[in-house]
Amino acid sequence: MIKLFPRICALILIVIGTTAICHARTAYVSDMLILTFRKGPGPGYPVISALKSDTPLTILEESNGYLKVELSSGEQGWVDKDYVVTDPPKSILIDRLKKENAALEDKIKTLTEQTDLVALDQLKKKNRTLTQSLETLKSQYAALKTASADIADTLEENKRLKTRNASLSTALAQQKEDTGFMFKTGMIKWFLAGVGVLLLGWVIGLSVSSRQTGSGSLLD
DSSP: OOOHHHHHHHHHHHHHHOSSOOTTEEEEEOSSOEEEEESSSSTTSOEEEEEETTOEEEEEEEETTEEEEEOTTSOEEEEEGGGEESSOOHHHHHHHHHHHHHHHHHHHHHHHHHHHHHHHHHHHHHHHHHHHHHHHHHHHHHHHHHHHHHHHHHHHHHHHHHHHHHHHHHHHHHHHHHHHHHHHHHHHHHHHHHHHHHHHHHHHHHHHHHHHHHHHHHHO
């Protein structure tokens, strides 16, 4: 019923940390053990029940290598001191660690959710900023495109005006040349007309003089 390995473990634990046990101190039935729970401090007393490993005990007093303990149910009895440890057993430690781990996971989850909310809010703000920048760039691009179209129309109009100006310049030069020629021709015509008039006057003058001379001769 009592195994050798749990006895050795209990003795080591007792030597290391339980040289003295105070009254009303919490202890536990050692690991891997079923401990007899008796009515008195010795093996001759009747067994009340068998206590499993990790059963919590409240130590009330000590006598003859036995401990008077109280169970969580309030029942009192005696157990062999060698199979009682004051350090929490591994199962209880594991259970505590599980609970602490669960609490930490819940806390981490809460913090993660809060962090996600903060990160999401930051992403939303960044997205709004990027959207505004995009709209601004679109407006600038549209204005630039319109300005480019206006410039292209202006350049095309300027090109048309240059071509028209060149044509007008050519026409004007031709007109000047034609005007000069016509002016020269007119001058010549006027000169010839003047000469003709002078010659006609001279001829008429000669004719009149001749007639006057002839008339004078007849009168004599």
